Structures are given as C-alpha cells and as structure tokens.
Amino acid sequence: MRILFLAVLRAHTGNAVTAARIRDHLEAVGHTCNLKDALDFESSTELASLICAEKFEAALALHLYRGGRLLQGQRIPFGIIFGGTDINEDTKHGEKKQTMGAVLEEARFAVAFTESMKEMALNIWPHAKGKIYIQNQGISTMPNITFNWNTFLQSAEINQSADNLHIFILICGLRRVKDPLYLVDVFSEWHQEEPNVYMVIVGPEVDPVFTSEVKNRVKRAAGVQLMGEMPREDLHAIVKNCFAVVNSSVSEGMSAAILEAMDLEVPVLARNIPGNAAIVKHEETGLLFSHPQVINTPTPN
Secondary structure (H helix, E strand, O other): OEEEEEEOOOOOOHHHHHHHHHHHHHHHOOOEEEEEEHHHOOOHHHHHHHHHHHOOOEEEEEOOOOOHHHHOOOOOOEEEEOOOHHHHOHHHOHHHHHHHHHHHHHOOEEEEOOHHHHHHHHHHOHHHOOOEEEOOOOOOOOOOOOOOHHHHHHHOOOOOOHHHOEEEEEEOOOOHHHOHHHHHHHHHHHHHHOOOEEEEEEOOOOOHHHHHHHHHHHHOOOOEEEEOOOOHHHHHHHHHHOOEEEEOOOOOOOOHHHHHHHHOOOOEEEEOOHHHHOOOOEOOOEEEEOOHHHOOOOOOO
16 A cells, blocks of 8 residues: 655654654555655645655554644545644644644544543544544664764763763753753752763754753753754664653653663653653653652762
8 A cells, every 4th residue: 555654754853753663664564655744745735736646545644733734635544643742732722723623533543652642632522532542652772882972971061980970861852842941950950069960952953943042041051961963873872871861841742762761771750741651650660750859869879
C-alpha cells in the first residue's frame, strides 16, 4: 500500500524521530510510506494534488491539528496519531478544537500513546469512542561509540574533572511549551552551593523570539549551559554519560527523551504533568516534581 505520512519534521525533535520510526516500521512490513513535512503545505488543495500525482492509497498524520486538518476532505482513508500538544494545548483554542473534532470524526482511527491521552480526547470528543486505540511509543537508542564526553564538557564551558561532576541534561527544542527556563534559577542556586552541579539544555532553536529570551537568561545563570541541536546518536551518548535527565515541559504526549533515558538506564526527573506521569512512576522509575525547589536537594553520595 502507498501511504502518505504527515508530521512536523523539525530536525532532531521528538516528533521527527517518532515519525521516522513509524515510517520505518511500515516499510519493514511491505508498505511504501512517504513521510512529508506538514508545514510544507499551505492548504489541503495543495496536498490533494500531491495525493493524486503520487497515487497514495491511504494517509497518516502525526498531530491531530497540524497534520490532520490537511487530510480533511481528501479522497483516501486516513488515521491520526495524537502528538501531545494537539490534545493538551490546541484544544484550548476554539477554532482549532472545532477543526480537530471534525478531523477526528472523519478519520478511520486514532492512536493515543497513553490511556490518559485517550481519556482527554474522549472527554472533548465523545463521538470518537470506539475509534481511539492505545499504542505505547517504541524507542531505540544508539549512543555514538566515538563520542568524547570531555570534549562535550569543554564545548559547554564546563572546565572541571568529569569524575566529580553531576550533569543534568534537559533535551528540548527551544519553545515555550517545553519551558526550559522553569528550572534555570533552581539549578543556578544549586550550582552556587555545589559547584560540580550543572544543567545543560540541549536542542534546536525552534522559536526565534523565545530562543533569544532563553539565551539572555542562561547568560546570567551560573551553572546552566545551552547547547545547540545535535545528531540523535550524540544525544544518546550525552544521556548515557550524564547524572540524570530532566524534563520541565508544560505539555507532553509521550516524551522520547524520557523513554530514551530509561532505555539507557539513566535517572529521570520529570515535571508532574499527565504525559510524564503516564510513563514515570514516582520513586520507582523516576522522580516527578511539581515545583522547581524540589530539585534543589543534596547530591547523593
């Protein structure tokens, strides 16, 4: 079957990685899956021309609004995979909520990564009962075996012996929904008490205005460093070497960074939001926090 797959494909982001993984699985079982960036299409009419030209027989969209709205009214069957911000954030906007409801009504099926995400969707669109299925997200990790941890520390301007450091890594694109500034002050205070504690924010510059705000704030925060986007294999190597991975998002579907940290057997500290609480069991598979000050505790011996 020839399948069109729409997703937002910003480089080195969770959605892009998830979409590529789903495409690979579809192709592994014999389908032809063409992955396209939903942001490349200005209208459903433009997409219709592509569907006709490429003779697609079915479609998928990762994100009910960004991808799903383009599939509305197309002449091929389609399914939806909830992304996270579509259910957690876009439903707060009346026009988007109405559009997503119409898309969901037309879709043959929808996939939620967690039970809580399915419940949220059904509370908003009861008519979707019977067509939303739960499929937990799969992940794989491939740390770069040639990655040099000391070189990374130097590039992050951390000039201490790696043996004595406690590096906390926050992996996210620089946009407000990821809220990377939420923990800046508490980690800076902790660093002043214990100079071997650092938080390093790693990820692409998604929102230019917010990126500028983050850069200005980090410049004034001792113990907090900002690094740009990196290849996935290098990120996995960084996670494997760090003390813990932190997540401060306001909204998550199912965080790939958290799942990858778990796969690499690295501790996880995550903000207590539904998407994180669905995969982190407090004090068993990680720690959930509801206030930044909870982070600032003595380093374990």
